[in-house]
Amino acid sequence: MKLPPPIPFRPDDPDLAQRLRGLSASRGIYLLTLTGAKPHLGWSVHLSRRLSRLLVSSYPGSGAERSGLSEKIVNVLCWPTGSRLESSLLLYELTRQHFSEDYRKELRLRMPWFVRLKTNDPFPLLETINRVAQKGVEVYGPFRTRDAAQAYQQQVEGVFQIRRCSEALLPHTGHPGCIYGEMNQCMRPCQCAVSGAEYASEARRVSEFLATNGRSSLAALTAARDRASEQMEFEHASQIQKRIEKLEAAAKTRDEVVRDAAGFHGVALTNSARPLEFRLWPMVAGRWQEPVVLDFSVERSGSGSLDSEIRAQLAKIFAEPDADGNALEHLALFSRWYYSSWRDGSWFPFRTVADLNYRRLVREISKMAEASRVSARSS
Numbered sequence: 393m394k395l396p397p398p399i400p401f402r403p404d405d406p407d408l409a410q411r412l413r414g415l416s417a418s419r420g421i422y423l424l425t426l427t428g429a430k431p432h433l434g435w436s437v438h439l440s441r442r443l444s445r446l447l448v449s450s451y452p453g454s455g456a457e458r459s460g461l462s463e464k465i466v467n468v469l470c471w472p473t474g475s476r477l478e479s480s481l482l483l484y485e486l487t488r489q490h491f492s493e494d495y496r497k498e499l500r501l502r503m504p505w506f507v508r509l510k511t512n513d514p515f516p517l518l519e520t521i522n523r524v525a526q527k528g529v530e531v532y533g534p535f536r537t538r539d540a541a542q543a544y545q546q547q548v549e550g551v552f553q554i555r556r557c558s559e560a561l562l563p564h565t566g567h568p569g570c571i572y573g574e575m576n577q578c579m580r581p582c583q584c585a586v587s588g589a590e591y592a593s594e595a596r597r598v599s600e601f602l603a604t605n606g607r608s609s610l611a612a613l614t615a616a617r618d619r620a621s622e623q624m625e626f627e628h629a630s631q632i633q634k635r636i637e638k639l640e641a642a643a644k645t646r647d648e649v650v651r652d653a654a655g656f657h658g659v660a661l662t663n664s665a666r667p668l669e670f671r672l673w674p675m676v677a678g679r680w681q682e683p684v685v686l687d688f689s690v691e692r693s694g695s696g697s698l699d700s701e702i703r704a705q706l707a708k709i710f711a712e713p714d715a716d717g718n719a720l721e722h723l724a725l726f727s728r729w730y731y732s733s734w735r736d737g738s739w740f741p742f743r744t745v746a747d748l749n750y751r752r753l754v755r756e757i758s759k760m761a762e763a764s765r766v767s768a769r770s771s
Contacts, residue, residue, distance in 0.1 A: 395485055680722050681714055
């Protein structure tokens with residue numbers, strides 16, 4: 393994300409109080425350059441009020457217009473923002489710029505959690521990780537928490553018979569095995585109970601389940617259950633139904649937003665700091681892109697033209713996406729926003745640009761624009 397031009401202030405400006413009151417009553421980021429100390433970077437839900445407290449004296453009648461803290465401040469830069477998401481992305485870029493060595497610590501940025509099938513092992517197994525693996529390995533996330541990722545992993549392991557041990561297996565008939573093998577919940581490759589090809593077939597079924605969160609498996613099993621019922625094979629149909637219920641229970645433990653990190657595409661819709669202006673924040677392969685600004689201060693010809701404008705701008709971004717960002721950190725910022733109680737805006741996920749629900753997106757933008765107009769008229 394490119395940093396927009398800041399609004400500068402000088403602490404010794406005689407018109408400082410008046411200029412600060414002229415700031416829009418919105419949230420934003422501010423950067424204070426201090427004498428003999430490292431810069432101070434902060435954010436506020438009411439930027440004008442925060443800067444007034446920092447820079448202007450609380451006792452104007454005393455004749456001292458500047459606050460005590462402002463004596464140490466050399467320069468002030470601020471960036472009004474229209475949403476928590478914009479504040480988070482802007483704060484991330486500024487922190488990386490001014491605290492390059494320990495910016496993650498400054499941001500308290502926690503890496504998100506993922507579930508992956510460790511296919512580079514001769515006997516693949518599921519594992520929970522908080523990193524994006526090498527290319528070609530499917531990693532699913534981000535999950536809300538580590539516990540949520542582990543719960544999903546355990547549910548999937550309960551449906552399929554892949555191993556749960558993490559040791560490097562050296563199969564032989566004298567291997568002691570484990571409790572899961574005794575309960576018939578593992579194919580026991582360690583004891584040579586199955587061939588490598590048979591175990592690989594089960595691992596492929598797990599991979600297919602992860603890719604669609606069970607939708608492909610459920611469709612096949614539902615068809616098989618219906619055929620068994622039509623042929624009066626009710627016992628077989630009952631067995632299939634039990635497996636369907638186990639698959640559905642496993643699928644429900646995964647948040648709808650979770651998908652393959654390499655194909656994590658979507659668009660966030662938020663307000664802007666300016667009235668009747670909105671922003672689309674595209675994400676391509678887990679990396680945030682430059683926002684698309686939609687200005688409704690000028691009347692448009694209709695939703696059709698808006699639809700065409702959005703399609704054209706998003707197609708251009710997805711044709712040549714910016715791949716320089718750190719996908720893990722960008723997904724961490726996404727998780728902080730999406731899973732938070734203070735999330736503002738809407739998220740529209742998709743696999744390809746053509747799959748985006750443009751009708752729903754345009755309808756949501758139009759609704760926000762109408763609400764903004766009503767608010768402007770009432771004020």
